[in-house]
Amino acid sequence: MTKQLKRLIWLAALFMILIPAVYVLADETEADHDRFTVSCSEVENDIIPEDNTWACSVRMQITNNGEDFDGTIKILAFEGSETDAVNAIGKTLEFKSGETKPIYFKVPNVSYDGTPYRIPLRVDFLDEDGKLLCRTMTDFQAASDDNYTVAAGIYTDDTRKMTVIDQSKIKYETASISGDVTMKSRRMTEEELDNIQEMNVNLLILDKALSKSEWEYISKWVMYGGHVMAEQSVYDRLIAKTLNDENMTDWGKGRILVYTSEEWSGTFFLKAVRNIFGDEGFNALFGGDYTDNYWNVTSMLNYDTGSELPSVSVYVFCLLIYILCMGPAVYLFLKKKDKREYMWLVIPCTAILFSVIIYMAGNSTRYTEPFIRYYSSVDLTDEATVENTKILLTSPDKERSVMSIEGDCRMVLLSDEYYLPLQTGMKERFQRMKTKLGEAEYNTAMSVSDTRTDVLVRGRSAFDKNYFSNSRILKTEGSISADMFYYKGALSGTVTNTTKWNLHNAFVIHKGLIFMIGDLAAGETKTLDQLQNVQLLKSRSVKLDTWQMDNPGNTAAVSSVMSGMMDNLSSNISREEDMVGGFTMDYDIGVQDNDQISSVCGLALIKSGIEVADSGKGWSSQVMLEPQEAENEEELYNFDPFSYLIYGSDTLNARYIVGDVTGMLYMKWLNKDDLMNVAFYNLSTGVYDIVMEDSDMMTSEQLKDYISKDNVIKVRVQLENMDEDHYMPVFTLSGGEKND
Numbered sequence: 001m002t003k004q005l006k007r008l009i010w011l012a013a014l015f016m017i018l019i020p021a022v023y024v025l026a027d028e029t030e031a032d033h034d035r036f037t038v039s040c041s042e043v044e045n046d047i048i049p050e051d052n053t054w055a056c057s058v059r060m061q062i063t064n065n066g067e068d069f070d071g072t073i074k075i076l077a078f079e080g081s082e083t084d085a086v087n088a089i090g091k092t093l094e095f096k097s098g099e100t101k102p103i104y105f106k107v108p109n110v111s112y113d114g115t116p117y118r119i120p121l122r123v124d125f126l127d128e129d130g131k132l133l134c135r136t137m138t139d140f141q142a143a144s145d146d147n148y149t150v151a152a153g154i155y156t157d158d159t160r161k162m163t164v165i166d167q168s169k170i171k172y173e174t175a176s177i178s179g180d181v182t183m184k185s186r187r188m189t190e191e192e193l194d195n196i197q198e199m200n201v202n203l204l205i206l207d208k209a210l211s212k213s214e215w216e217y218i219s220k221w222v223m224y225g226g227h228v229m230a231e232q233s234v235y236d237r238l239i240a241k242t243l244n245d246e247n248m249t250d251w252g253k254g255r256i257l258v259y260t261s262e263e264w265s266g267t268f269f270l271k272a273v274r275n276i277f278g279d280e281g282f283n284a285l286f287g288g289d290y291t292d293n294y295w296n297v298t299s300m301l302n303y304d305t306g307s308e309l310p311s312v313s314v315y316v317f318c319l320l321i322y323i324l325c326m327g328p329a330v331y332l333f334l335k336k337k338d339k340r341e342y343m344w345l346v347i348p349c350t351a352i353l354f355s356v357i358i359y360m361a362g363n364s365t366r367y368t369e370p371f372i373r374y375y376s377s378v379d380l381t382d383e384a385t386v387e388n389t390k391i392l393l394t395s396p397d398k399e400r401s402v403m404s405i406e407g408d409c410r411m412v413l414l415s416d417e418y419y420l421p422l423q424t425g426m427k428e429r430f431q432r433m434k435t436k437l438g439e440a441e442y443n444t445a446m447s448v449s450d451t452r453t454d455v456l457v458r459g460r461s462a463f464d465k466n467y468f469s470n471s472r473i474l475k476t477e478g479s480i481s482a483d484m485f486y487y488k489g490a491l492s493g494t495v496t497n498t499t500k501w502n503l504h505n506a507f508v509i510h511k512g513l514i515f516m517i518g519d520l521a522a523g524e525t526k527t528l529d530q531l532q533n534v535q536l537l538k539s540r541s542v543k544l545d546t547w548q549m550d551n552p553g554n555t556a557a558v559s560s561v562m563s564g565m566m567d568n569l570s571s572n573i574s575r576e577e578d579m580v581g582g583f584t585m586d587y588d589i590g591v592q593d594n595d596q597i598s599s600v601c602g603l604a605l606i607k608s609g610i611e612v613a614d615s616g617k618g619w620s621s622q623v624m625l626e627p628q629e630a631e632n633e634e635e636l637y638n639f640d641p642f643s644y645l646i647y648g649s650d651t652l653n654a655r656y657i658v659g660d661v662t663g664m665l666y667m668k669w670l671n672k673d674d675l676m677n678v679a680f681y682n683l684s685t686g687v688y689d690i691v692m693e694d695s696d697m698m699t700s701e702q703l704k705d706y707i708s709k710d711n712v713i714k715v716r717v718q719l720e721n722m723d724e725d726h727y728m729p730v731f732t733l734s735g736g737e738k739n740d
Contacts, residue, residue, distance in 0.1 A: 035066035035133070038123050040140035043104070045186040047151035047200050055106035056119070057199050058140055062103065064095035069125065071133070072447045076122040076437060077107050087413050088124070088442055092449035104195035120434040137438055149181050150273070153188045153201035155208050162187065164266050165205075170273060181282060183273075190214065196221045197410065203273070207231035207261070210238060223252025223386055223473055224410070227276045232260050241382075246275055250609065252381050252473070278574050291377070291388075291568040294414050298467055300564040301373055301392040303557040315358065322354045370394060370401040370457075374589055374602035375561055377568070380499070381609070385476045389589050390414075391468040395459035402456055403597065406590040407472050409453040413444050414467040452592065472590065480520075480580045480606065482508060485613035487622070489668030489697065489732055490530040491515045493612075495580055497524055501606060503582025504547040505562065510612040511624050511732070512537050512575045513670060514566075519547065520582055536671045536730050537573070538643055542566045558585075558603060565605050575624065581607030623661055625713070625731040627654040644728040650719040654728060658711040661735035665700040670730045672696045675721060678729050680706040681714035688716045 043057040060075070074090035095101060107119055118139045125134040152165050162185040170181040185205075192199055193210075194217050204218065206228060215238050222228055228251075230238075235258045241249050248257045255276050259268070291297075330350065334340045376389040395401045405411065444466060445456045457466050478500060484493025491510065497503055497520045506520035508528075514537045520526055535542055544566065546559040562583055573579065587604030591597065614622050629641050630653070639646045639654075646652065669678070669692050679688035684705050691698060691706075706713050719726055 035064070036069075036123075036125060036136060037063040037065060038136050038138045040121060040138050042140055043192070043199065047184050047186055055200070056140075058105055058107055060103045060105070060121075060123075060138075061100060062095070062123075063100040064097055066097065068097050069093075069095040069133075071125065071127040072130075073103070074124040074126065074442075074445055074447070075103075075105060076124070076440070076442070077119065087415075088445040089412075090126075090445060090447035092447060102191060104192075104198040106198055106200075120437050122437050122440075135438075137434060139434070150183050150202045150277075151200050152183055152185045152203045152205060153192075153196070153199060154185050154205040155188045155193060155210075156205065158207065161185075161205060161207070161264065164264070164269055168266060168270055168273075170270055181273075193218060196226070197224070201226070203227050203229065203276070205229045206234050209234065212238075219251070219383075220408075220473055222254035222256065223381070223384055224471055225253040227254050227281075228256045229272055229276070230256055230258055232258055248275065250381065252383050252386050253379055278576070291572065292414075292469060294467070296564075296568070297390045297414055297469070298392075298465075300375060300561050301390060301467065303560045318354060318358050322350075325350055325354075368396060369596055369598035370396065370403070371598045372403065372591060372600040372602075374600070375565060376587055376589055376602065376604040377565065378587065378604055378606045379608070380476055380479050380606065382476070385474040387470075387472045387474060387589070389470045389472075391470060391589070393455070393457055393466045393468065395457060395464045395466075397462060398459045398464070400456060400458055401596060402454065402594065404452050404454045404592040404594060405470060405472075406452050406592055407474065408450075409448065409590075410471040411446060411448075411453050411455065412469050413446070414469055470589070480582070480608045480610075482580050482610040482612070484508070484528060486510050487614075487734055487736075488666050489534070489670070489734075490532045491528050491534075491612070492530055494525055494527050495520065496526075497522060497582075499606065501582075501584040501586055501604075503584055503606060505544045506582035507580070508610075508612070509537060509573065509577070509579040509581075511614075511622075512573075513732075514542055516544075534670060536644075536727075537566075537570045542570075561603050562605075565603070569605070569607075578610045578612045579607055580610050581605060622732060622734045623659045625656040625658065625667075625733055627715070627728045627730075628657060630654070639728050644730065646717075646719070646726045646728060650722055652717045652728070654715050654717065656713045656715055656731070658707055658713060658733060660711075661733050663735045665703050666734040666736075667698040667703060668732050668734075669696040670732060671727055673726055673729070675719060675724070676726060676729070677718040677720070679716045679718070681716070682706060683708060688714075 038060065040058055040060045043059050046057045062073070072090045072092050074088040076088040089105065091103065093101065093103075107121075118141050120137065120139045123136050123138060124132060127133055154162055154165065156162075165183050165185040168183040170183070186201075188196075188199075188201075188204070193214050196204070196218055197220070204221075204226065206218075207230075210218070218226075218228070235256070239249075239251075239256070241251075243249050243258055246257075247259065248255055250256075257272050257276050259272065330343070330346055331340075334342055334346065371394055373392045373394070374389050376387055378388075379386045393401060393403055441458065442456065443458055443460070447454045447456075453470075455468070457464075478498040480495065480497050480499060480503075482493060482495040484491055484495065486492075491508060495506070495508065495517065497506075500522055502522050503520040506517045506526075508515045508517060514535050515528075515531050516533045516535070517526060517528060517531065542563065544559060544562045546555045546562070565583075582605075584604050584606060585602070587602070587606070589600070589602065589604075591600050627639065627641075627644060630638065637647060638649050638652045672692070677690055678692060679690045681687075682689050682705050689706075691702075708714075715729070717728065
């Protein structure tokens with residue numbers, strides 16, 4: 001009894017000690033939740049682009065009420081309406097005690113119909129070791145706004161400029177789309193300029209002096225593809241680069257147009273916008289960037305570019321030995337020993353033995369760690385190398401995976417969940433989402449610092465796939481340069497590769513034509529003499545040869561990804577752009593060595609802008625002749641006016657406008673089709689004559705009866721069969737002083 005009493009006394013004493021400890025811990029937890037004050041607001045006068053991929057620009061203000069903080073904040077938001085999984089983007093920051101800092105970011109993939117509503121957010125504060133210090137919930141209200149196609153940020157004190165922008169509408173028409181480009185201005189603050197990559201801005205107008213640090217942020221934004229109109233004095237203080245005839249210069253993947261204060265007017269602004277964006281730029285603004293389309297990216301990456309397939313020779317050898325042992329070997333051995341009754345024991349034991357052998361032999365070929373597949377588009381420019389990479393991270397097991405990428409990255413998670421539908425009872429729905437968000441675990445979390453980006457993925461099932469888009473700006477080392485000219489349908493000159501990569505399927509693009517020049521090794525200069533290995537980039541899938549690989553089993557996969565990347569390129573390049581490039585599998589996307597990542601394999605398209613001369617040996621002018629859209633409704637849909645793919649008829653009529661080409665003429669049929677007869681209308685006889693049956697060219701003498709006074713050639717196309725895809729003929733016409 002005495003012993004039981006002592007035990008009760010000890011338990012009571014222990015309980016009395018634990019009670020204040022519980023209160024202390026609870027008090028500390030409560031204090032942690034009060035450590036940071038967080039508030040959010042949509043960026044003032046934020047402009048919502050006119051498509052389904054818009055994102056709210058958000059300004060989050062954080063105040064540190066406690067001790068100095070050195071760690072990572074992770075901001076979480078739903079990417080779909082009904083999922084429990086959340087994705088977080090984090091930033092490594094330092095907060096002094098009592099300090100207040102603004103953070104800018106975007107909340108993507110939420111449908112928007114102009115009605116104000118709230119978006120819940122969760123903010124986690126983690127120390128340097130990843131331990132959760134504090135968690136807080138907040139939200140911000142997405143305000144109603146009109147939709148605009150082009151958002152023009154402006155850094156100025158001149159309200160007249162903003163008025164000109166807001167009153168501007170650009171009539172826009174290409175072969176595939178047409179409409180009005182509506183402009184809207186918003187005045188930028190110095191703080192917003194420092195965070196311009198998180199703003200919904202397509203064009204930036206500068207006429208106030210910038211500091212070097214402000215230009216550093218803007219410069220990166222332009223390199224990624226933003227465009228700037230800069231007043232002459234602003235440009236001169238920041239950049240020492242010669243302008244072209246249109247007062248423009250390329251800066252990475254973007255453009256800078258320079259103007260003087262006296263030039264500013266509504267007419268000038270409209271002309272400048274047209275020059276900066278061009279037809280393809282407007283196409284991207286209207287229809288979005290096809291290369292970033294979720295389904296396009298996933299379909300290409302799912303070909304498993306560069307994966308290492310296991311050798312089957314070991315399995316075949318083991319299987320043959322197993323068949324021999326299980327059959328004649330075991331039977332003859334036991335028969336010789338007169339112990340055939342042991343067959344029932346020997347056969348299962350042999351099967352188990354060989355199962356173990358095959359398992360051990362194949363152990364090295366099985367994926368036990370996450371692996372990465374990618375394709376990358378790399379632009380070599382004078383200012384920097386701009387890399388845009390699509391990444392597939394596959395987790396073989398339901399475990400956490402960590403991927404770290406070096407350098408100054410802009411990484412986002414690609415998602416196929418686009419909309420948060422607006423329904424009745426939004427207040428109750430918002431509260432439910434806020435509760436779910438507070439309880440949810442990270443599905444994907446990213447942390448961005450000055451030196452690297454870390455990505456944490458929690459696999460939800462075996463071989464769970466996660467898709468990312470990553471952009472980086474790197475120092476340019478080496479280039480692909482060209483000194484060449486195009487005439488009489490052929491390309492001549494030299495192309496030099498001073499990069500560290502051996503390029504395969506190297507090509508030159510001029511006037512929408514792609515000339516294949518084969519392999520181009522690092523340090524090699526190749527001479528082209530009347531190269532006519534040409535395809536029309538936009539009218540059919542470019543035929544590429546797959547080079548000799550260590551693993552022939554992946555030839556089809558690599559070939560398919562190359563074709564997909566060329567399709568992406570053709571959807572974004574304009575007729576006026578000249579380019580040289582090639583493919584490599586030796587590109588480094590910056591994934592840091594990590595025992596958790598088993599392999600990193602993929603394909604990179606390395607490319608650079610060039611200038612190809614359009615004259616040589618007497619040829620002074622050249623044009624591309626493309627079929628014009630039919631004038632009557634019956635023939636309007638016989639072919640696609642953008643790709644020239646023929647749809648529903650085996651006989652078509654079309655008009656080709658020659659333009660201002662003089663002198664001795666030379667015509668070349670670029671996409672010759674042996675199953676197609678092409679006839680030109682003869683002005684003298686009034687009938688259609690079949691031309692270019694045995695050739696793909698016509699001379700000035702042969703053309704004289706077919707070009708009308710208003711510079712039009714009438715063409716009739718007859719197909720021999722419709723079993724395969726066919727494309728309307730496209731020609732080049734050269735004019736000069738001689739025809740040799």
